[in-house]
Amino acid sequence: MYYIVESDKPFEQASADLEVAVQAGGFGVLHVHDLGNTLRSKGFPFTEACRVFEVCNPGQASKVLGLDLRLNMALPCRISVYTDQGRTRIGLIPPSDLLEGLSKDPALLPIAREVETALIQMVDAAR
Template identity: 30%
Template sequence: MSYTINRLIKNVDFEDVDQRARKALGDHGFGVLTEIDVKATMKKKLDKDMSAYRILGACNPGMAWEAIGVEPRVGAMLPCNVILREVSDGVEVSAIDPVASMTAIDNDELKQVAGKVRDRLSEVVEAI
């Protein structure tokens, strides 16, 4: 089982995909709570160069509320990360598959919520 939902967008600008990702997330009820510029962090901390790589921590408040209501410690696995990664022929977008990440938690009600979040994140990745 893959742990991410992936899409390669060819021959595009990284910042364009970033803007498209934020719009698609917003259009599907997610907000970006955190942002990590991995490329800048690696340069600053390790003096290492790498291609553009950004992690967006996305949250759908209603779904997070529902998940926390059925499993209070699930917040340790939130928000849902979406990765934008520059590759040789474009930008790869990868979103966490919440169903895969929730297999560690034995709670059938939470798995139902995770399935709804996965469906919504799949729509986001397709919309970018």
């Protein structure tokens, strides 16, 4: 249910490299949530770093929404860069797993797999 890779890069470098890989893969970064800083700013003792990148390919999103508008709640795709016990990791929930659980429309699976392949290539490039 998860695709996670470990990186030898520092957190900041892996984050920057992911942003470059997303753009090179034909997607855009819509927003980056810095969960680590947000939690710490609210007084929670969160010791790890964690950024969630919301990424989107408008053409693919349009296809998905054209088949099942309810899936707007599962978009955009998210890729996380985070640390776990000092190790940098990059991961995502594969779109095919996510969409299969949310819709039974068989036309969605090829789209989800295509997006998934692209996202995994981005994660691997940022690794």
